[in-house]
Amino acid sequence: MSQAVTPLLEVDNLKVNFHTPTGIVRAVRGLSFSLGRERLGIVGESGSGKSMTGRAILDLIPYPGEVLADRMLFRGEDLLTMPKATRRKLRGRRISMVMQDPKFSLNPVMTVGDQIAEAYRVHHKANAREARERTLTMLEAVQIREPERVYALYPHEVSGGMGQRVMIAMMLIAEPDILIADEPTSALDVTVQLQVLKILDDLVTSRSMGLIFISHDLHLVQSFCDRVIVMYGGKAMETMPASELADPSAMARRHPYTLGLLGCLPELGKPKGKLSTLTRDPEWLA
Amino acid sequence: MSAPAVIVDRLNVSFGSSHVVRDVSFEVAEGESYGIVGESGSGKSTVLRVLAGLNQEWGGAVTIFGKAQPKVRDKAFHRAVQMVFQDPYGSLHPKKTLDDALAEPLAIHGIGDAERRIARALSDVGLPSAFRYRYPHQLSGGQRQRVAIARALVLEPTLFLLDEPTSALDVSIQAEVLNLLQALRQERKLTYILVSHDLAVVGHMCERLMVMQHGQCVEEMSAATLSARKPETAYAQALLVASEGFRRQG
Numbered sequence: 001m002s003q004a005v006t007p008l009l010e011v012d013n014l015k016v017n018f019h020t021p022t023g024i025v026r027a028v029r030g031l032s033f034s035l036g037r038e039r040l041g042i043v044g045e046s047g048s049g050k051s052m053t054g055r056a057i058l059d060l061i062p063y064p065g066e067v068l069a070d071r072m073l074f075r076g077e078d079l080l081t082m083p084k085a086t087r088r089k090l091r092g093r094r095i096s097m098v099m100q101d102p103k104f105s106l107n108p109v110m111t112v113g114d115q116i117a118e119a120y121r122v123h124h125k126a127n128a129r130e131a132r133e134r135t136l137t138m139l140e141a142v143q144i145r146e147p148e149r150v151y152a153l154y155p156h157e158v159s160g161g162m163g164q165r166v167m168i169a170m171m172l173i174a175e176p177d178i179l180i181a182d183e184p185t186s187a188l189d190v191t192v193q194l195q196v197l198k199i200l201d202d203l204v205t206s207r208s209m210g211l212i213f214i215s216h217d218l219h220l221v222q223s224f225c226d227r228v229i230v231m232y233g234g235k236a237m238e239t240m241p242a243s244e245l246a247d248p249s250a251m252a253r254r255h256p257y258t259l260g261l262l263g264c265l266p267e268l269g270k271p272k273g274k275l276s277t278l279t280r281d282p283e284w285l286a
Numbered sequence: 287m288s289a290p291a292v293i294v295d296r297l298n299v300s301f302g303s304s305h306v307v308r309d310v311s312f313e314v315a316e317g318e319s320y321g322i323v324g325e326s327g328s329g330k331s332t333v334l335r336v337l338a339g340l341n342q343e344w345g346g347a348v349t350i351f352g353k354a355q356p357k358v359r360d361k362a363f364h365r366a367v368q369m370v371f372q373d374p375y376g377s378l379h380p381k382k383t384l385d386d387a388l389a390e391p392l393a394i395h396g397i398g399d400a401e402r403r404i405a406r407a408l409s410d411v412g413l414p415s416a417f418r419y420r421y422p423h424q425l426s427g428g429q430r431q432r433v434a435i436a437r438a439l440v441l442e443p444t445l446f447l448l449d450e451p452t453s454a455l456d457v458s459i460q461a462e463v464l465n466l467l468q469a470l471r472q473e474r475k476l477t478y479i480l481v482s483h484d485l486a487v488v489g490h491m492c493e494r495l496m497v498m499q500h501g502q503c504v505e506e507m508s509a510a511t512l513s514a515r516k517p518e519t520a521y522a523q524a525l526l527v528a529s530e531g532f533r534r535q536g
């Protein structure tokens with residue numbers, strides 16, 4: 001891989017704070033990383049700041065949140081200082097995010113097909129018929145059976161896994177340079193999950209997209225991603241090649257938090273009475 | 287042997303012209319934990335919704351705790367049978383604090399001692415009591431799912447319908463929630479029906495399970511068969527292979 005070129009994304013010392021009546025919630029506390037044309041996994045427990053990291057990149061941190069960073073560059077351009085309008089244009093077109101709660105991010109009073117078609121027309125010159133056809137192709141690509149029927153369904157009429165694929169289709173139709181996928185396959189059955197990952201994988205290899213893959217499925221991240229950041233309490237505990245995540249021969253190098261996460265997993269064929277849970281060490285956030 | 291807690295006999299559900307659940311039959315013993323796995327869109331949530339009395343258009347027979355179930359259920363039913371939904375955002379009211387969300391079911395069912403029950407349910411799911419006055423949008427995805435579980439727990443149900451209860455949770459919280467569910471089952475003789483696409487979770491939690499595809503039950507098996515990776519149908523085998531992770535060709 002030739003990585004000497006400018007990375008797609010460089011983030012230095014990112015902080016996300018929420019000023020609440022009961023004090024400041026530090027959701028992200030000084031995270032730094034760069035993204036090339038690769039699959040970068042982010043794992044870590046609930047509330048560790050994974051989604052807020054994604055949203056901060058897109059400038060979608062809700063009030064009363066504040067984003068601070070020393071640097072945040074998209075292909076060398078400074079996201080923090082560029083005009084809001086320029087940044088807004090990047091969103092959806094060049095940098096997209098598949099949100100964690102697909103149904104919540106969809107418009108409840110518009111059919112899912114029309115929503116994808118609209119997303120396409122915002123970014124591409126196309127008439128209604130072309131947009132509809134692109135949409136049906138996209139729905140088929142994400143392994144939706146009967147795309148014609150699903151096109152006409154409202155969000156409350158699709159199953160959990162269909163909702164997730166609708167969101168993925170909607171984000172991919174704009175052909176972004178960076179896709180941030182927040183738990184994009186958590187509601188999919190394992191076979192469909194692999195088919196959807198294959199699509200993302202092809203986009204990384206053939207269109208050189210950069211993918212940030214947020215997930216709590218450690219085995220999936222290990223088998224799918226190139227690198228992985230392990231987050232805890234808004235900080236990166238460690239960054240490593242994904243293949244090392246659960247590699248028995250690399251365990252000595254693992255952060256205790258990562259080892260703790262691995263220990264919590266139920267395993268087929270190895271019955272455990274009670275699952276181990278994490279013992280957290282305040283030192284990790286020091 | 288005690289009578290089964292749940293008997294589903296040739297259940298059929300259609301939405302307009304699409305027939306999404308086809309002749310599904312199964313039984314769950316009292317105190318048993320029964321898993322449902324299978325293809326996305328194959329009708330798993332729909333089966334649970336029918337059992338919970340949330341879907342009024344169905345054919346076939348459903349018997350719960352010895353009682354044939356009518357389409358519309360009474361209040362006692364809605365206390366004894368609780369469902370945890372797949373989509374944590376959708377099941378919480380955006381303008382209600384956690385405290386409201388937990389107090390509401392107690393008020394509806396005229397149950398006193400709300401203070402203590404709410405505090406206990408929150409600690410059971412590992413949420414700090416400082417979260418009581420937060421709104422759903424101020425929580426992470428996994429925190430919202432724990433609120434949904436706490437909300438079902440406060441009513442102390444006897445049949446628990448769990449739709450992907452931990453798919454939004456990280457592995458440490460998942461372990462805590464699964465341990466909690468196991469302990470509750472032993473303590474209170476609860477019966478569970480658990481939908482999950484995580485075969486390891488189903489293998490850990492359930493004694494038996496059903497595999498669904500295209501609205502049908504394609505195979506019923508014991509957890510031992512699952513753990514030994516010896517299912518009969520090609521579809522169930524494909525699920526097991528896929529659960530091993532991603533393989534890049536070439």
Ligand SMILES: Nc1ncnc2c1ncn2[C@@H]1O[C@H](COP(=O)(O)OP(=O)(O)OP(=O)(O)O)[C@@H](O)[C@H]1O
Nearest residue numbers: 018025027046047048049050051052424426427428
């Ligand atoms: N509006 C808000 N006000 C206060 N705190 C907030 C707000 N929004 C998010 N938080 C907090 O920020 C922290 C990070 O949240 P984030 O959504 O990034 O977690 P996450 O790592 O994505 O977790 P999950 O795996 O559960 O989705 C959490 O502790 C959350 O409670």
Ligand SMILES: Nc1ncnc2c1ncn2[C@@H]1O[C@H](COP(=O)(O)OP(=O)(O)OP(=O)(O)O)[C@@H](O)[C@H]1O
Nearest residue numbers: 157158159160161301306326327328329330331332
């Ligand atoms: N209200 C509705 N109107 C029309 N179709 C519906 C409705 N609710 C569900 N369906 C359809 O019924 C089928 C089964 O949906 P269901 O939610 O039961 O699937 P599932 O097995 O739970 O899938 P997943 O694993 O993705 O959650 C889907 O094809 C869905 O589109």
Ligand SMILES: [Mg+2]
Nearest residue numbers: 051100426427
């Ligand atoms: Mg999140």
Ligand SMILES: [Mg+2]
Nearest residue numbers: 159160331372
């Ligand atoms: Mg479902």
